[in-house]
Amino acid sequence: MSRLNRADLPTDRPTHRRYDIVLFGATGFVGELTAEYLAAHAPEGLRWAIAGRSEEKLERLRERLPGGAGIGLLRADVSDPGSLRALAEHARVVATTVGPYVQYGEALVAACADSGTDYLDLTGEPEFVDLTYVRHDARARETGARLVHACGFDSIPHDLGAYFTVRQLPEGVALTVDGFVTADATFSGGTFASALGQFARGRQMVAAARDRGRHEPRLVGRRATAPTSAPRFAPEVGAWALPLPTIDPQIVRRSAKALERYGPDFRYRHYAAVPSLPVAVGGVAAVGALFAAAQVAPARRWLSDRLKPGEGPSPEKRAKSWFSVRFVGEGGGRRVFTEVSGGDPGYDETAKMFAESALALALDDLPPTAGQVTTAVAMGDALTERLRRAGIRFRVAAVR
Numbered sequence: 001m002s003r004l005n006r007a008d009l010p011t012d013r014p015t016h017r018r019y020d021i022v023l024f025g026a027t028g029f030v031g032e033l034t035a036e037y038l039a040a041h042a043p044e045g046l047r048w049a050i051a052g053r054s055e056e057k058l059e060r061l062r063e064r065l066p067g068g069a070g071i072g073l074l075r076a077d078v079s080d081p082g083s084l085r086a087l088a089e090h091a092r093v094v095a096t097t098v099g100p101y102v103q104y105g106e107a108l109v110a111a112c113a114d115s116g117t118d119y120l121d122l123t124g125e126p127e128f129v130d131l132t133y134v135r136h137d138a139r140a141r142e143t144g145a146r147l148v149h150a151c152g153f154d155s156i157p158h159d160l161g162a163y164f165t166v167r168q169l170p171e172g173v174a175l176t177v178d179g180f181v182t183a184d185a186t187f188s189g190g191t192f193a194s195a196l197g198q199f200a201r202g203r204q205m206v207a208a209a210r211d212r213g214r215h216e217p218r219l220v221g222r223r224a225t226a227p228t229s230a231p232r233f234a235p236e237v238g239a240w241a242l243p244l245p246t247i248d249p250q251i252v253r254r255s256a257k258a259l260e261r262y263g264p265d266f267r268y269r270h271y272a273a274v275p276s277l278p279v280a281v282g283g284v285a286a287v288g289a290l291f292a293a294a295q296v297a298p299a300r301r302w303l304s305d306r307l308k309p310g311e312g313p314s315p316e317k318r319a320k321s322w323f324s325v326r327f328v329g330e331g332g333g334r335r336v337f338t339e340v341s342g343g344d345p346g347y348d349e350t351a352k353m354f355a356e357s358a359l360a361l362a363l364d365d366l367p368p369t370a371g372q373v374t375t376a377v378a379m380g381d382a383l384t385e386r387l388r389r390a391g392i393r394f395r396v397a398a399v400r
Contacts, residue, residue: 018090019049019072020362024108025097026050027057029312030122030152033351034097039065041355041390043363051087053077078104081111088115095120095151095358102128102201109136109147116143118361122354124154124247127201130208133372134215141371148378150251151357152350156375157325157392158248158270159255160384161340163376164394166262170332174265177330179252180237180273181244183323185313185345224256224266234273236328236337241271255376263331273326318344326397337397349392356386 023038025031027050035050042048049072052058058075062068074090076083078098088094088111098104101123112119113136123129129149140147150156162177169175226249234241249270256262313321321344329336342349357375360366364382375383388394 017092019047019092021046021048021093021095021358022051022072022074022087022091023048023095023097023358024051024076024087027052027054027061028097030347030351030354031097032061033347034095034355035061035065037351037355038358039067039071042359046359046362048072049074049090051076078107081107084108084111085115088112088117091117093118093120093358093362095354097122097354099123099125100128101125102131106132106135110139113137113140113143113145113147116145118146118148120148120151120354120357120361122152122154122350123149124152126247126250127205127208129247129250129372130205130212133212134208137372144370146361146369146378147372148357148361148375149372150247151354151375153323153345153353154246155248155251156353156357156383156387157323157340157342157345159251159374159376160380160387161325161327161338161394162252162268163255163259163380164340164384165327165329165336165338166256166266168336168338168396168399169263169329169334171261171263173263173332175263175329175331176267176269177252178234178236178241178269178271178328179248180234180239180241180271180326180328181323182239182273182326183321183345185318185321185323219257222257222260222264222266224253224262224268226250226253226268226270229269229271234271237273237326239273239275241273244270244272246270251374252376255374258373258377259380312347313344318348321345321348323349335400337399339395339397340393342392352390352392353387356390357383360386 023031023035026035038048050058050061051074055075058073062071062073065071074087076087084107094108094112094117096108099122101121102125105121105123105128109119109132132147136147158179161179165177166175228243231240231242249268252268256266256268323345324339324341327338329338357379360379360383366379366382369378384394
């Protein structure tokens, strides 16, 4: 992954299409929240549409949205590649909430890559991201499409938080950043289904990562790593640090590979921060039990039935939810403590991050990029500023 010069980009980026943004999967749980956010915050003159399988559900959603009469409606189905191509050809930016992405997502990525249409999703599935890199990155570079995965709580607070932290440190020196996540929130059925699916696809996930490694260019003259560490007590944040097996450190590492600002030798580690040893032990046991159950089809089906896709926490529960990601960055004799924080991470704030990412791609003056890129690479400063204005906090807590 590398930055492009403006002269390297195709000259036929889609600037004159029917819609600036199309939201696919708009009638799902997070899709509706995103549609509501766009309806409330889209600037005057934005041309946008909602899309999905059921025209009836889309019509009902449009009737509930402020200014609904001016919102477009497109029918598209993941089982109909022609409808996905038509959707991509109508839009400058397509934002999709339709997952699990490894099952339902690739045809839309292909359509956007072929059409030169910018693509956004909410995936936290490493296998899907690696597969789409191998199969569609080269074509997207040819057409100028930006393929940006993980544009929700996975992985914007961590990717932009590490980027924000790096910018507080000296340039041209080796840097280390550790991220510590705490949150009080509830999962939706879709998120739970994606997690179970990934736990059950360990071999496929490893195979996709190896295949990507064979296709990805080597980083020359610099190094960027995201090693998995052992659980430890982290005195710098006063908590037990448990390595988080999520896509987030992979995304941060790819940003570091693409951007020289991360220095000649960059290392990122990603943890859950828990207050006590018993809670840490319980968390490890719970994840282990869930992973083991996901390997057995009947147990996996039983777990899936407990919380079905399309279901999620109530507005009252979401109003009480919050997240905080604290970062400790070091390099060149300087140590900084930063934090990214906000409200309900899985839904309200994810919808905000997702919608603001779509608006940034559609409206902002951004660095010249194409192919599969991260949020920090594609939208770094512009998206950080958008999220700050929207109420997500980026702050420097201390410098030493």
